[in-house]
Amino acid sequence: MKLYTYDPAPNPQRLGLFLKYKGIEIETQQVDLMTQEQLGEAYSAIVPDRTVPALVLDDGTVLTEVIGQCIYLEGLYPQKPLLGTTDLERAQIINWDHKLYLTLLQGVAEILRNTSKGFVDRAIPGPMNLPQIPELAERGRARLEFGWKEMNAELESKTWLAGDSFSFADIDMAVLYGFSGWVKAQPPKELENVHAYLARVQAELA
Ligand SMILES: N[C@@H](CCC(=O)N[C@@H](CS)C(=O)NCC(=O)O)C(=O)O
Known part of the structure; x- marks a missing residue:
């Protein structure tokens, strides 16, 4: 491998x-x-x-x-499971991870790939060369603004994003947070649940 x-x-x-x-x-x-x-x-x-x-x-x-x-x-390598140990846990983790990937992570990608000089004519990864569309960057920013607020409400009563244990969905939140810094679209300070949660995730990864 x-x-x-x-x-x-x-x-x-x-x-x-x-x-x-x-x-x-x-x-x-x-x-x-x-x-x-x-x-x-x-x-x-x-x-x-x-x-x-x-x-x-x-x-x-x-x-x-x-x-x-x-x-x-x-x-x-089943030790230290990150994708759950029951069908329900696995379903919850994939559910949240897929949602994160399609909304917030794609939102950051839309901003970055449609504004950065490094991605002129490379607006999506892969074999196709596609031009940048500035409106998609604006849409990405709107998605992030909405998505961080939605996440803050979701995390009001949760320790981890999916189920009762730390999982791959939490890893993706940590990556998303760093990536959102690349385009200055990190969650505002007043979204306290998100920030407290991200501190828990960082401690788990330390
Ligand atoms: N759908 C893939 C995404 C892979 C992807 O987009 N990778 C980026 C790096 S983060 C890449 O290879 N970019 C190459 C390019 O921009 O040409 C996955 O889930 O892993």
């Missing part, structure tokens, strides 16, 4: 924190996104999606989505 990744990027961070928390070590190769190594022939031949992280299994299967990689690795 081999992991292709680029440590500073947010999706690699999601998997990186999962691996670190569970104490899993995998042969790893960095793919330099700063020099667009992911678009080169060598990497495209291994990972046609041209994204990181990518987990290549011993039988040649390529897993390109962090959630798929985590489900596979959780099965191999």
Whole structure:
């Protein structure tokens, strides 16, 4: 099994924190996104999606989505479970994680990829070159403003985001928080439940 990744990027961070928390070590190769190594022939031949992280299994299967990689690795390394131990727990964790990914994380990505000079004509990751659409950045900001408030209400009575235990959904919240700083869209100070919760998550990851 081999992991292709680029440590500073947010999706690699999601998997990186999962691996670190569970104490899993995998042969790893960095793919330099700063020099667009992911678009080169060598990497495209291994990972046609041209994204990181990518987990290549011993039988040649390529897993390109962090959630798929985590489900596979959780099965191999069940210690310190991050995806629940019952069907209900697993369903709650995937439910929250999917929602986070589609709303807040995509909101940050919409802002970053539609405003940054580094992403001109690269407004989405992958093999297609697409132009930036400034309106999508505005939409991303609106989604974050709404999403952080919604999260603050949700966390009023919760220790962790999904179920009674720390999980992968909490790891994604930590990554989201850092990533939102890249576009100056972190939750405002008055959203106290979010900030208290993020402090708990950081302590668990320390
Ligand atoms: N859907 C993928 C997303 C992977 C992704 O978008 N990775 C970004 C780095 S955070 C990437 O490879 N970007 C390459 C590019 O922008 O060309 C997942 O869930 O892991």
